[in-house]
Amino acid sequence: MKKPFVELENISFKYGSNLVLNNVSLKVEEGDFLALIGPNGSGKSTLLKIILGLLKAKGEIKLFDEPISSFQHWEWVGYVSQKSNAFNTAFPATVKEVVQSGLTKKVGLFKRMPKDAKKRVYDALAAVGMEQFLHRNIGELSGGQQQRVFIARALIAEPKLLVLDEPTVGVDIKNVQSFYDMLEELNKKHHLTIILVTHDIETPSHQISHVAFLNQRILFYGEMEKYNQLPKEQIYEWYGHSVRAV
Numbered sequence: 001m002k003k004p005f006v007e008l009e010n011i012s013f014k015y016g017s018n019l020v021l022n023n024v025s026l027k028v029e030e031g032d033f034l035a036l037i038g039p040n041g042s043g044k045s046t047l048l049k050i051i052l053g054l055l056k057a058k059g060e061i062k063l064f065d066e067p068i069s070s071f072q073h074w075e076w077v078g079y080v081s082q083k084s085n086a087f088n089t090a091f092p093a094t095v096k097e098v099v100q101s102g103l104t105k106k107v108g109l110f111k112r113m114p115k116d117a118k119k120r121v122y123d124a125l126a127a128v129g130m131e132q133f134l135h136r137n138i139g140e141l142s143g144g145q146q147q148r149v150f151i152a153r154a155l156i157a158e159p160k161l162l163v164l165d166e167p168t169v170g171v172d173i174k175n176v177q178s179f180y181d182m183l184e185e186l187n188k189k190h191h192l193t194i195i196l197v198t199h200d201i202e203t204p205s206h207q208i209s210h211v212a213f214l215n216q217r218i219l220f221y222g223e224m225e226k227y228n229q230l231p232k233e234q235i236y237e238w239y240g241h242s243v244r245a246v
């Protein structure tokens, strides 16, 4: 049986009097590649913050089969936020330095770097296809390349679960497919469980195993194959009027 990594039961959350999440239940199991989809403002980032323990919600949350209140192994959870690639070209850090900074989560801020730190930086960059950029300044890279470097920074702590908030923002369309191919390799070859948040209805599908469609409530949760069988009109309706049928 697959191990449960994230279990949410009847999660509700308000900002003041604004109900943003209403009775959300969801399960992510070992090996899943879940896309959390929904229009802008549907509560996706809020739900991520709840899973990451940054916001407290009503309902039950378990991480790796343990109630979140007593969960300690935060190094098992890698997170790349939406804004992590908002660098300007003058930012004075190399790719190597950025990736290596991810090790502090594992070894602690003032502890010595492990002897194999160099190899681990290289391996993490190789896993996202960026090893040739080791000595480049992070600010000189494209949005998509920076996003890969930040994923490598999360990978170096050897998480079991990788959480990505809108990772293809700033990646141009021709590179989105190869970005998803890279994530598929992390999921299948490196056995990493992935939660990817996106408002993009055209999310490439064959790499993803499960979909949760959120709009304050969970409107759909199931395997990608089943999601693909839903009538397109249904999905557009869930999105509201902002998305045109193609």
Ligand SMILES: Nc1ncnc2c1ncn2[C@@H]1O[C@H](COP(=O)(O)OP(=O)(O)OP(=O)(O)O)[C@@H](O)[C@H]1O
Pocket (backbone or CB within 6 Å): 015, 020, 038, 039, 040, 041, 042, 043, 044, 045, 046, 047, 199
């Ligand atoms: N710190 C906050 N204080 C008050 N309201 C907030 C706060 N953060 C988000 N909201 C509101 O909560 C709702 C859900 O926001 P959230 O960022 O979770 O949505 P989202 O699905 O991630 O959106 P997007 O796709 O645009 O990133 C929105 O109406 C938003 O305005």
